[in-house]
Amino acid sequence: MAVAHDDPYVARLFEDIALLVVDGVGDPDALHERLLELSVANSPDVARYWKQVGPGVGVPDAAYKDRGPHLFPDAPVVREFRTSGTTGSVRGSVRYTKLGLELKALAVATNARRFVVPDGPPPVVIVFAPSELDHPEMAIAFDMARIKETCGDPELSTWVVGPGGVDYALLARRLDAAVAAGLPVLMVGGSFAFVNACDALEARGLRWELPEGSSVFDGGGFKGRSRVMRVDDLRAAVGRVFGVRRFGNLFGMTELANQLYDASDRPVGPLGERPRATQPWGGPLVRDPHTRGLLTEGEGLLEVRDLCLIDRPHVLLTGDRAIAAHDGVAVAGRIAGGTSRGCSLSLDEMTAGTVGA
Known part of the structure; x- marks a missing residue:
């Protein structure tokens, strides 16, 4: 029954x-x-x-x-998240009731405090993803919003991806403000978003030495991309541009409520x-x-x-x-013959653009 x-x-x-x-x-x-x-x-x-x-x-x-x-077909659906899919493919979707969405929000926020934010003042959270307001159908936008509002400095934390791509002027202003105030920075977003950002910033000759305790957490990997980087190569590029020494990776799927975090810093997979x-x-x-x-x-x-x-x-x-x-x-x-899916593909396409240059 x-x-x-x-x-x-x-x-x-x-x-x-x-x-x-x-x-x-x-x-x-x-x-x-x-x-x-x-x-x-x-x-x-x-x-x-x-x-x-x-x-x-x-x-x-x-x-x-x-x-x-x-x-629960008997209960109202309060949010529906959609996978990005691939060209010519059917997009997937998952539905949440009020209780289900509350549980997801609680899980994301709790685990972010546990795994992402070190002891000390709230960091300036820079989200390399579109805002939840602009893209309510993206699970990654929902998750990043919970991390930003739960863990971040309320005045300087921000999203830096909009309809035109990464707003590099906004990014530079917030990073400069964090350095001036001595506040740690937490940057979160898709793996390929950081590749795009590092390429663009290095081409402009822009670099920072962010305050102690700053970190970068990327997610999504390089599935479906023509360019692939080893974990340590990506971290080296991020370290050159932002002066960050603390890294982590989170694995999320539209179909899941939680994100998976690193258990150790020991390379295991073929890309580390x-x-x-x-x-x-x-x-x-x-x-x-x-x-x-x-x-x-x-x-x-x-x-x-x-x-x-x-x-x-x-x-x-x-x-x-x-x-x-x-x-x-x-x-x-x-796996071989598998199809790419998830929020990261559409996010990668967004971060390839540039606004506020």
């Missing part, structure tokens, strides 16, 4: 997940089972899928090209990709593409368990190649 969105069961589930995310209190395995039961009860398609392949195997991300399973951490709320797993069994070492398909998803199945099987290591799982790009 289907569970209604306003059923007390859902409210208790929301509260228990929130407690796990914020305070680390609760039983992740028990929450996993409760979410599996919810998906089976509310989605006959998911129930049939798990009967075929085994309970709890991730729902393929390709399912969301047709909007995918949504567990770092392993991703597992958290109480879930994290990356590796599936054997032939047997569908979970792997503790070696290569396979990336599966992500995200206990912060209540509007759709909380296990997602992606088309990404994953490498299981002792300290986490490295994500090493799309």
Whole structure:
């Protein structure tokens, strides 16, 4: 029997997940089972899928090209995020109810405070992504807004990507102000956005030595791009332009509520990709593409368990190649024959432009 969105069961589930995310209190395995039961009860398609392949195997991300399973058709959809897709392809989308969106916002903000912001004064957050106001359909815009408003200096933090591309004049003003005030800077955005920015700034002969504690967190990698950079080469370029010595990478998908952060700074993947951490709320797993069994070492398909998803199945099987290591799982790009997807492609195209030069 289907569970209604306003059923007390859902409210208790929301509260228990929130407690796990914020305070680390609760039983992740028990929450996993409760979410599996919810998906089976509310989605006959998911129930049939798990009967075929085994309970709890991730729902393929390709399912969301047709909007995918949504567990609460009885509740209003307050936000719908869309993947960028590729030329000639169907864009995917995911829908959020009020409770689901609140849980996503809580997860993004909590993990940003935990993994991104060092101790000290709030940094000047510079977002290499369009604003949530301009692009409400982009999950990355929503996530970056939560990081900016949760972690950033309220006066100097800003987005620097608009309809015409990167506003380099605005970027320079905010970086100069941060240096003058001695405030650390946190720059976040797509990996290729930083490639574009470093190319443009070096061509102009512009460089900064940002205050101690400044950092750069990129995401999205180089899937679908003609130009590919090793992790350490990108970080070297960013270091030359901005004088930053602290780096991190976050992996996000439109289909997920959470982002995956680095577990260590040890190169694992072919481009030096770092392993991703597992958290109480879930994290990356590796599936054997032939047997569908979970792997503790070696290569396979990336599966992500995200206990912060209540509007759709909380296990997602992606088309990404994953490498299981002792300290986490490295994500090493799309598998051969896979298609690019996600917010980063459209974001990369935006950052190739220039305004305010």
